[in-house]
Amino acid sequence: MNDNDGPVVVLGAGSWGTALAIQFARSGRPTRFWGRNREALGAMAASRRNERYLSAEFPASLVVEPDLGAALAGARDALIAVPSHAFRGMLQQLQPHLTADTRLAWATKGFELDTGLLPHQVAREVLGSMRAVAVLSGPTFAREVGAGLPTAMTIASPDAQFAKALALGLSSANFRAYTSTDITGVEVGGAVKNVLAVGAGLSDGLGFGANTRVALITRGLVEMMRLGVAAGANRETFMGLAGLGDLVLTCTDNQSRNRRFGLSLAAGRTPQQALAEIGQVVEGYKAAKAAYTVAKRMNVEMPLCTGVYRVLYEGVPARDAVHELMTRPIKPETD
Numbered sequence: 001m002n003d004n005d006g007p008v009v010v011l012g013a014g015s016w017g018t019a020l021a022i023q024f025a026r027s028g029r030p031t032r033f034w035g036r037n038r039e040a041l042g043a044m045a046a047s048r049r050n051e052r053y054l055s056a057e058f059p060a061s062l063v064v065e066p067d068l069g070a071a072l073a074g075a076r077d078a079l080i081a082v083p084s085h086a087f088r089g090m091l092q093q094l095q096p097h098l099t100a101d102t103r104l105a106w107a108t109k110g111f112e113l114d115t116g117l118l119p120h121q122v123a124r125e126v127l128g129s130m131r132a133v134a135v136l137s138g139p140t141f142a143r144e145v146g147a148g149l150p151t152a153m154t155i156a157s158p159d160a161q162f163a164k165a166l167a168l169g170l171s172s173a174n175f176r177a178y179t180s181t182d183i184t185g186v187e188v189g190g191a192v193k194n195v196l197a198v199g200a201g202l203s204d205g206l207g208f209g210a211n212t213r214v215a216l217i218t219r220g221l222v223e224m225m226r227l228g229v230a231a232g233a234n235r236e237t238f239m240g241l242a243g244l245g246d247l248v249l250t251c252t253d254n255q256s257r258n259r260r261f262g263l264s265l266a267a268g269r270t271p272q273q274a275l276a277e278i279g280q281v282v283e284g285y286k287a288a289k290a291a292y293t294v295a296k297r298m299n300v301e302m303p304l305c306t307g308v309y310r311v312l313y314e315g316v317p318a319r320d321a322v323h324e325l326m327t328r329p330i331k332p333e334t335d
Contacts, residue, residue, distance in 0.1 A: 006076030007032050008169065009065075011090060013040065015053040015142035015280070016107055017081030020170075022054075022146055024079075025062035027172045032063045034071040041066045053280075056146030072097040077105065077166070079136070083281040084110030084191075087119055091126040098127070103162055105134040105155075109190035110283050111290035116297065118187040118231075132162040135183055136170075137190040138241040139249035141256075145175070152176045154242040156186035178241060185237030188228040192305065193247040194258045194284035195291050196220035199308045200251035201262020202318045212322075216304060217251050223302040227291070230298050258284035271312055288312050303328065 010021040013035025025031040035041050044050050045064040048057055058064075065071040072078060072094065082090050087108045098104070104127070108119050117125070123133055138153030145151050155170075155177050157163040167177035180186060196216065203212050224247065225238045237243055250256040254263075261282045264274035275282055292309035295302040307321040 006030070006074060007063075008077040008079060009034060009071045009075045010079045010081060011035075011068075011071070011094065012081035013037065013044070013050060013053070014081065014083075015050075016140075018050040018054040019056070019140075019142035019145040020079060020081055020107060020136070021062055022056055022058060023170055023172070023175055025059040026148070027170055027175070028061075029169045030063075031059075031061060032065045032071045032075065033058075034065050034068055038066045054142055054146045056143075068094065069097050072102070075102060077103045077169075080104070080106040080108060082108060084108050084119070084283060085113060085286060088112065088122050088126060091123060095127060098131075100131070103132040103134075105136060105157075105162075105166060107136045109137060109187070109194065110287045111191050111294055113286050113290050116290055116294040118184065118191070120183050120187060132159040133157060133183075134159070134162055134166055135186050135190075136166070136177075137186045137246065139245040141249070141253070143255065148174050150174045150176075152178065152241055152245075154178050154180055154186055154240060156180040156183045156242070158183060180237060180240070180242075182234045182237045184231050185228050185233030186242040188231055188233055189224055189238055189243040189246060191287055192220075192224040192227060192291055193243075193250050194287045195305045195308050196224075196247060197250040197256050197258035198262040198265075198282075198284040198288065198312070199304055201256075201259040201264075202266050202308070202311065203262075203322070204259075205263040205266020206318055206322075208322065213251065217247060220251075220304050221247060223300075223304055227295060227298070227300050227302060230300050257282045261285065265311070266318060284308075285312060 007030035008024050009032045010017050011034050021033040041064050049055050134157035136155050140153050155163045155166045163179040167179050170177045261274050288309045291305045310316040311318050311321050
């Protein structure tokens with residue numbers, strides 16, 4: 001049997017789930033698309049668009065399926081595209097519908113807030129370790145993928161054959177997927193970059209300039225590496241698309257909700273006001289708390305992420321947090 005025989009099911013009808021469903025269908029893979037809101041799915045089936053989150057037209061081969069059991073019936077692969085706080089619940093909901101042969105992937109980024117676990121660790125707790133799993137991550141904005149603009153990303157799995165099969169199923173003339181076996185590194189990169197993007201938005205919103213932004217990105221990459229290596233990841237992973245690539249993208253472009261959140265805070269809004277203004281999930285808000293907790297537990301120094309946490313959860317003025325960072329003791333750059 002070909003590794004890509006059978007349909008792929010994309011679970012989660014937000015902007016990124018929509019973009020991935022469109023890309024799979026564009027690449028020739030039979031694709032089903034499911035979300036929690038039946039009424040919204042009905043509207044998508046009729047208009048062939050997700051008007052709320054991503055207005056790109058659905059390919060003819062993309063089937064909108066409102067019933068979870070029907071969506072997963074006979075599926076070879078299932079791809080979860082929900083926020084990190086909803087990931088465990090999604091796994092529990094789909095578990096009765098999975099067969100022993102169903103391969104599972106996700107595009108979820110972030111630590112689980114209550115436990116500090118990465119998505120693959122949550123999946124192991126809920127489902128056990130007997131099936132192929134993978135994570136999709138990298139420097140990707142849903143709108144650009146939906147528009148068919150050239151994009152590259154990373155697919156990581158301990159099962160190299162599964163990663164390659166997913167990469168082949170997603171890739172097209174304008175979309176290239178690279179593979180990795182370092183699922184921990186790719187997930188840490190996806191979790192930490194959201195926190196740093198909030199910091200970049202704060203910095204730019206306060207007028208600190210390009211020098212500060214680049215320093216934040218560069219030193220933020222060091223923090224990402226520290227935490228990742230402590231968790232068992234390969235340092236080289238963070239120099240790739242799911243590390244440096246995703247970090248630069250989300251820190252520098254206003255399509256990033258995390259960056260816009262930081263800009264809104266710098267303009268004087270409270271975190272709750274800024275979240276309401278954006279109107280979609282801002283992963284960096286909860287990720288700041290989770291990353292701070294995980295770093296403390298693992299005894300990993302992450303001053304930038306700690307600074308963002310203090311601004312969001314302890315009410316420290318952003319200018320004061322920057323001053324604290326700039327007056328830390330001098331030490332070698334490679335430490």
